[in-house]
Amino acid sequence: MLTIQNLKSKIAQSPYQAYVYSYPHKTAYRPLTPAVYLPELWAQQDRQALFLYIHIPFCEMRCGFCNLFTTVSHNEDFMSQYVRTLQRQAQRMKAVLGDASFARFAIGGGTPTQLPIQHLETILNIAESTMGAKLQEIPISVEVSPETATEDKLKLLRSHAVDRVSIGVQSFIDSEVLATQRRQSTTQVEATLTRIKEMGFPTLNIDLIYGLPGQTVNSWLQSIQATLRFQPEEIYLYPLYVRSLTGLGRTEQEWDDIRLACYREGRSLLLSQGYTQVSMRMFRRVEVGQGSNLSPSSPVHSCQADGMVGLGCGARSYTDSLHYSNEYAVGAKGISEILQAYIQTADESFDYAHYGFQLNAEEQRRRYILLSLLSDEGLNCASYRQQFRSEVYADFPEFSELIALNLAIKDEDILQLTEFGIERSDTIGAWLFSEKVQELMDGYELK
Ligand SMILES: C[S@@+](CC[C@H](N)C(=O)[O-])C[C@H]1O[C@@H](n2cnc3c(N)ncnc32)[C@H](O)[C@@H]1O
Numbered sequence: 001m002l003t004i005q006n007l008k009s010k011i012a013q014s015p016y017q018a019y020v021y022s023y024p025h026k027t028a029y030r031p032l033t034p035a036v037y038l039p040e041l042w043a044q045q046d047r048q049a050l051f052l053y054i055h056i057p058f059c060e061m062r063c064g065f066c067n068l069f070t071t072v073s074h075n076e077d078f079m080s081q082y083v084r085t086l087q088r089q090a091q092r093m094k095a096v097l098g099d100a101s102f103a104r105f106a107i108g109g110g111t112p113t114q115l116p117i118q119h120l121e122t123i124l125n126i127a128e129s130t131m132g133a134k135l136q137e138i139p140i141s142v143e144v145s146p147e148t149a150t151e152d153k154l155k156l157l158r159s160h161a162v163d164r165v166s167i168g169v170q171s172f173i174d175s176e177v178l179a180t181q182r183r184q185s186t187t188q189v190e191a192t193l194t195r196i197k198e199m200g201f202p203t204l205n206i207d208l209i210y211g212l213p214g215q216t217v218n219s220w221l222q223s224i225q226a227t228l229r230f231q232p233e234e235i236y237l238y239p240l241y242v243r244s245l246t247g248l249g250r251t252e253q254e255w256d257d258i259r260l261a262c263y264r265e266g267r268s269l270l271l272s273q274g275y276t277q278v279s280m281r282m283f284r285r286v287e288v289g290q291g292s293n294l295s296p297s298s299p300v301h302s303c304q305a306d307g308m309v310g311l312g313c314g315a316r317s318y319t320d321s322l323h324y325s326n327e328y329a330v331g332a333k334g335i336s337e338i339l340q341a342y343i344q345t346a347d348e349s350f351d352y353a354h355y356g357f358q359l360n361a362e363e364q365r366r367r368y369i370l371l372s373l374l375s376d377e378g379l380n381c382a383s384y385r386q387q388f389r390s391e392v393y394a395d396f397p398e399f400s401e402l403i404a405l406n407l408a409i410k411d412e413d414i415l416q417l418t419e420f421g422i423e424r425s426d427t428i429g430a431w432l433f434s435e436k437v438q439e440l441m442d443g444y445e446l447k
């Protein structure tokens, strides 16, 4: 809840309270009764410059830390049923959207490159031919893992104008990776990164995790140094989040201290190497963007704007007033049941949203504030005024306390996090949740 006392007490607690990559979190979604008819919903939405997202919930292994919606699958038959279902869903969605255009496209997971190559090609064709996304003109990002990013799959992606490849490496220290039940060798990681570089993708993103079992600040810096040898345009530094501390062999306080020290040292190293910090987790090399699909005339999708069309079982879709998806689970049994239900979905059922969260005016404002404040662009009060016809400080008077607590500074009309504020992004994010969203999240029973 937004009170100053609450913020003070939250700041005194762990800096690692909630990873806020969107708002509201999927655990605040509930069954929608009655189900929402999508043609009516999308008719009210601006359908130009949409973000198309396709979710592939398959992986070669299940890493011990991962809480994403994904399952281990080497079953080609099942993966092909999944892709066929996605094709059916795309056809219905295209009819729902009518005259729509896409400004961005991403294939995420899971691990999209776990799909056999012919299915990966079908996914690209679904985006282009069924959905009408102009792949040569818009930024396209695909998530890959070291073992599955084979030469033929990377070539396929490049030939379909994919301009950003994002790869999970987590650590360059074999023992740290193995302790998370992730099968991966550093030799193989380096071979894959070399292959990606040679193919000339304009943007390479590498994910690393700090706070892993057995990791020290020194070994963490070694992983970052190893990353820098490949000169990625983007690097994500993720603090490890786990539901239970079992196996880490540390107290919570020790774990927080290590994560904070890793964050600070890692950040300094990247800044000294010419990276800029976009958010608590994201760092970008200054000259990034050359050779990417974005031209000055390309339509621009702003991250605060809604208008995301998600296809696939784990994907979310966003309109201004409704966020929806399939049901969500993390455990193997729950995921498998949801996937089975997805591939059995009747065509007509794809015309409805069955599970989601309705955003009233206040939630829409919170979402806007959260997404802007937690990134380097900051909260532009003039843009907020233009969008919502009201004043940030009138809507949320407690905001001035962010400045009083040295978490943010105000420069003209822009409210921006300070260095301390960025470090505490996961606390500020959680503080900005509405009472209703917090209650729903607390009441969610994880399957
Ligand atoms: C979809 S995966 C990336 C692609 C691919 N599946 C892989 O692992 O190589 C997204 C990223 O989220 C991060 N991640 C997943 N679970 C996490 C957790 N519990 N704590 C911190 N980071 C996590 C990892 O860095 C991972 O690379």
Ligand code: SF4
Binding pocket: 058, 059, 060, 061, 062, 063, 066, 067, 068, 070, 109, 110, 111, 145, 168, 182
């Ligand atoms: S981290 Fe990547 S490879 Fe590992 S289980 Fe999660 S999505 Fe799959």
